[in-house]
Amino acid sequence: MYYSYFDVFSIGIGPSSSHTVGPMRAALAFITSLKEKKCLQNITRIQVTLYGSLALTGIGHGTPNAVIYGLMGLKADTIDLSQNYIAKIEETHKLLLAGVKEIDFRKNTDIVLEKQTFLPRHSNGLKFQVFNSDGEILYEDVYYSIGGGTIIRDGEEQPKIVQKNVPYPFNTGAELLKICRENRMSIADVVFRNEEALHSFKAVKSYTERLLHVMNNCIEKGIVTEGKLPGELNLSRRAPTIYRRLEEKFHQNDEDPLMIVDWINLWAFAVAEENACGGQIVTAPTMGSAGVIPAVLRYFSRFASKKSPFDIAIGQGLFLLTASAVCSLYRTNASISGAEVGCQGEIGVAASMAAAGLTAAMGGSTAQIENAAEIAMEHHLGLTCDPVCGLVQVPCIERNAISAVKAVNAARLAIRGNGNHLVTLDSVIKTMLETGQNLSSGYKETSLAGLAKNAFTC
Ligand code: SF4
Missing domain, CATH: 3.30.1330.90 (D-3-phosphoglycerate dehydrogenase; domain 3)
Structure with missing residues (x-):
């Protein structure tokens, strides 16, 4: 599908x-x-x-x-x-x-x-x-x-x-890789050809620009907007403070090599906090997990690419189209609903999509892209959904940041390899679904267990 x-x-x-x-x-x-x-x-x-x-x-x-x-x-x-x-x-x-x-x-x-x-x-x-x-x-x-x-x-x-006719339909990762191999196409090519059949080149291009605009807007708004998040937890937004500290360090020529991690955290926080406040967001693949992909995309354009603005724009397109194919596999064979499979289906899938997208944007092979998507999910297996007080704040906001960094790491691990790996993306998707089915309902967006039970009395 x-x-x-x-x-x-x-x-x-x-x-x-x-x-x-x-x-x-x-x-x-x-x-x-x-x-x-x-x-x-x-x-x-x-x-x-x-x-x-x-x-x-x-x-x-x-x-x-x-x-x-x-x-x-x-x-x-x-x-x-x-x-x-x-x-x-x-x-x-x-x-x-x-x-x-x-x-x-x-x-x-x-x-x-x-x-x-x-x-x-x-x-x-x-x-x-x-x-x-x-x-x-x-x-x-x-x-x-x-x-x-x-x-x-x-x-x-x-x-x-989902009832649409496309020239290159696929249900599994193995089928997607076969299409790429037999037609000498990248994963982004496959999605692009399918979308061209459903819409038009112009529509795909302008939709991509709109998605990037909303994601970037969210980051820009989130890093400067001060104030409290809604709800009884009474939490303050953290992104503006992180942003101020990073700007100070930048002007002091601080050479901390891990500052890139701080920037990724900042961008993920900015979007996740905008989301918690009911802002306009791109589902990527859900709203609770919407900070991962914008943060990794911004990492690509700011740090992982020394190319021209044109090359960065092409890379961003490859990123989103590739991530879309990965999401399609999860939706077909498992779920992206925290209520069905826990947070592995939301943040885990977002990280898997982001890792695949980043690998594609950085010029990785199809096998490396599949490997990156698989690595990112493999290390989110079993992640529960236990939002405190039913608010998409704790653990959700920090989790976006942690998983954005994890996605970058998964892409880098895959790019340093040759694409050969033991665990396939299909097998990790199957495992995610089975793990989600075995989680008790308290860990599936009901706020009856986990942190929601132990961290705070609502
Ligand atoms: S913990 Fe639940 S509500 Fe929060 S991001 Fe994960 S799936 Fe969404």
Whole structure:
């Protein structure tokens, strides 16, 4: 199954692709279906029930607000957050369904949290029910947010976004390597040809520029924005302090050889903190893990490349296209949802994508790229998802920085080798899935175990 570059990297609002972007898209899909049925005018009430992980950590992840945005017909990539929609609804108790039909709405009672109930298909389930003035249910539907902002409607086999015809489809790493070998193409070439068939050269180019713009914007905003992160942990943003210290060291001509690590940490912190504050983010592959790829990309353009701006731009394109192919393999054969396989599916996959992308941008062979992706995941196996108080802050923000550095190391290890290695990317993906299935639910975005249980009482 081939997952498009446009699906792997999408632009949305933080802090969580599965708990913010996915529920927002589900609400929008439900309300759009009602619009198509022309029944909006008969609706007087709506109730949304969040199940399992969405109920347990949804408040900290901003799920209720995201659902409201979707019900209003707003989209994650174009929403204007300065409009303060939620504050207005909380004040007036009125919600404009799909932007056209006003109904009474109280966030605390019309969004129900079913913390003990996990729907069988996925732990991130949401049910939408609409009622008429007699209190009768007019329509109801269940959706699942399965990771990376992707949703499935109950009763549908697969998400609609993957049903596309491309010239070079692949399901496994072995198939991808075979396509590259037989057609003398790089991994980035394969993705580019597939995307050209789905979109156009111009569309791929301008989308890449847009992704880079949002990622860079996030870094630039994150390194200078002071203040507290939202939520009861009462944490301050750390990126601006790190940035000031690094600038001082730079002006003092400090020759600490490990300062590069500090810069990578800074860029990852900047994006992860923007995400925690609900900023505009690129899912890479999720929002909780969105700091890894921008930090490694910035490392490539700042430190790993002594080339011209043109060569850097080409390298960034190779980086993102290659990373997209790696993500497609994880989505096809495992999962990128912390609620399904723990943090190895989010930060682990981000590091695997970043390592592969960096190796490609640095001129590595196809075998070295596969090796880099495999090394990065191999050393994230078993990583649990235990966000403290359900907030995408601890351990998430530091974890982005640690794993960005790990991704650079994986790429460097692969580049220093000849591409021969014992553990294949396919086998490490299979292992990641099995490990995730064996993790108890407390370690899968429920905040019931791990650091969430021991570090702080919420
Ligand atoms: S621990 Fe990892 S998977 Fe869980 S919310 Fe944080 S970044 Fe996402």
